[in-house]
Amino acid sequence: MVEAIAMAHGWEMQHDANVVVIGQDVGANGGVFRATAGLQERFGKDRVQDTPLAEATIAGMSVGMATHGLKPVAEIQFMGFLYPALDQIVNHMSRMRNRTRGRLSCPVVIRTPHGGGIHAPEHHSESTETMLCHIPGIRVVCPSSPVRAYGLLLAAIRDPDPVMFLEPVRLYRAMRQEVNDDGQALPLDVCFILREGCDVTIVTWGAMTMETLRAVTELDKRGISAEVIDLATLSPIDIETILASVAKTGRLVIVHEAARNVGVGAEIAALVAEHGLYDLLAPVQRVAGFDTIMPLFKLEHDYIPSVQRIIDAVEHTFAG
């Protein structure tokens, strides 16, 4: 997946001279995950810039650059390092268009690795998308495959508003897929149905699509046909696609790696309760990370929801 991300950068920089890449170690080093590999050689040091080691700098300068003609694609090296940037994101980037009545705007993409599962050090494995989804005025996007990463990143860069682009670290190298470098963007603000089914709807995103699809294969053997929806844009949520699926299946299980408390799953469950309650044949189930600190890597696989947990949650919707 990491090559697909580098490829999307390359395409858009080639075709839009206003796109610039900034971040820590994105230049000669090509990013610590290699997501910007080769870009500085190709496009030069003005368009691919190593910033000083300061995340508030990265987000704040993105606001200034974006309001004055550039389209910054910024990398925050790990999600755990995002927080100094939040002041700029919450108080300026997300509301620039609104507070200036459209006079100034922030076409910025902030990319950051997301989630755990790769034996990384402390603060390198969290999935805190819910904090970002709570901010009005920004989109939050999380790809689930190389093809999705390529198309959604292009869409994010072309979007006139700020997009937080969360890249599941487990997919960077684990997932390989042929990607056409054709500049075709995928739509934002819509879910993708990864697999059709008729008995239960499972909504998930990012790396948890892997465990979910494994669980679904096992459920097939047990005679349960699951429809799998990749949320893709976590905010705003494409609830219509989910409601249509639930109307068909009557059951909903939401799977996410992030902590359960006030997670994106809670919003989906609430929306379905508001608009689709009478379609439900069983209570909505959430399979999520625990409401604990993401543990260091010895226990990270005890934290990340397992295939078995997903299977059990689905079967629970058939119990009673």
Place this chain on the structure above:
Amino acid sequence: MAPLPQFAADTALVLRMYRAMTLVRVFDAKAVNLQRTGQLGTYPSSLGHEAAHVGVGAAMRPEDVLAPVYREFGTQLWRGVTMTEILTYWGGDERGSDFAVPRQDFAWCVPIATQTLHAAGAAMAFKVLKQPRCALAYIGDGGTSEGAFYEALNLAGARDLPVVFVIINNGWAISVPVAAQTAAQTLAQKAVAAGIPGVQVDGNDVFAVREVVGEALEAARRGAGPSLIEALTYRLSDHTTADDASRYRSGQEVKDAWALEPLIRIRDFLINAGLWDGAKEQALLDECTLKVDAAVTEYLGKAKPSSDAMFEHLFAALPARLHEQRLIARKYASKPSGH
């Protein structure tokens, strides 16, 4: 060149510093090897930083408080943190941060520069509680670009806090050299705007580091305020085991830096003073290897924590709401095992 500080005549102390520098060098090589063989997580080597780290350790008092970054193993070992604890943390287990000694030091700080404010806050506590103690925060050259660093310097100066900030300037913040990080000619001059003293010291000279940091700590302790010290050294290793520095810096630069690495000159000092020879060196290396191997054995022998560990110490008492989740975690936990 300044004359040798008085403590250089203290043979036992100088030998102790040399032994500590050698131990951390041997430990470091072993830790990198453990990572390469899949027995340790990502590890930040301290290769080349031994004089700076041990010099700081030797300058601090046990009752002072250290706010480390994540690489200063020489200081931590001097202060009583064990090699087993270091390996346990970098092996992905929180128990490594529960130091038996020193109980009040901060744990490793992976977010950049945040620890500098913790040190300033600890110093504020010492001041308010009228305790004759100091806090010492490390920071890297890259970290001095963060807002939190300037805020810590400003607070320390504005409130005259007993805190010392030590910048380990090893030339590189992962792939970004200091010259691309700042237009400032020195990092020490960042103290000027905060109204506190800033000095540079040769970070490869353990005598100089101990002397300069010792003076700064004593000044802070007697109420003369904070200071900033820039220790000039070189990162002889990759940033961490996850990094490949050959992508962005020249082999010649690294080769040149090896000629100035810190163990050489203290060893020469000891040899010239008639305190050291080849046989002693070999005996020391053997002794260090034994100590490191014992720590590795202890580390590898630790059973994986149970899933309950996620819920322990989350709060002083686990809220009732989380009991159910603890049971779910137990139900789905992978089987406890060693490595």
